[in-house]
Each structure stands twice: as C-alpha cells, then as structure tokens.
Amino acid sequence: MPHVIVKLWPSKSEQQKQALSDFIAQGVMDHLGYGEGAISIGFDEVAADDWEDQVVKPDILGKWPSLSKQPGYVDPPS
Template sequence: MPHLTLKLASGRSEAVKQQLAEAFTRDLVEIAGAEPGQVSIAIEDVDIQDWRRLVYEPIVAPVLPVLYKQPGYGSEDLL
C-alpha cells in the first residue's frame, strides 16, 4: 500500500497536480505491482523561500546518502 507525499515549489496548477498524481499512480501500479485502490498521494505546496528550512534541511539533507535520486542542488544554492 504505497503512500507518496510530494512536495513541490508553489505555483503548479491543480491540473498539473492531478496529472502528477495520475502518473505516479500508473507507475506504482505498473512497476511496484500495487492496486490503484491501494495508492494514496498527497501534494504539498512549499514556498520556494521556505524550501531550505521546510524541505531540504529536515527531509532531504539527512538522507542524501540513501536517496535513489539526489537533487542537483545543495544547501548553498537555496535562498
């Protein structure tokens, strides 16, 4: 039963968020073998000025060595 929480820099439309949720659901069903009814997805908008404090430092930085996809930016690149 996968649950995905996606944090995005603010500014994406509801249509884009819906497309992302549908694409992640399709991929989780196809690749991970989940049933569509088992998938839940949350999308959280984060103001870009708050990204370092709310996302990078508490969530990304502590797990950098084990991320399957690391960001192409570091703390010094953020506001």
C-alpha cells in the first residue's frame, strides 16, 4: 500500500515506463512517507479506441469528485 495504476495508450517503451515508475515511487516516498517496499506500480495499456469506455466513463467521469487532477479533454459531469 499504496498501489498506483497508470493507464495509457500503448507505445511507450519499457524504459519510459520504468523511468515514470521510479519518479512516481520517489514522489510517494517523499510526500506520503511510505518506504519503497510498500509501493507497487502497474501500467494498463488501453487502446485509443477503447479509452472512452475503459477509462473515461468508469475512472474519470465515474470518479470525478475524487480526482486530484481533472483532464482538459473531458467536460465535468453535470
């Protein structure tokens, strides 16, 4: 705990994902005080054609009040 899931379109290299993973883990350690052994990070690659159904609707619009950073490509739910 905590477990961070990054959802993104396919195409990023393993090196890019590892660099982001290292950056996120360091941020969690620095800002939340967890040790490295307590943090897990995963990547879910979602095709662009599936993004709205698999990410926007359930994870963005469906959880809007809990987002700490809202995307600029989606209008807030009404």
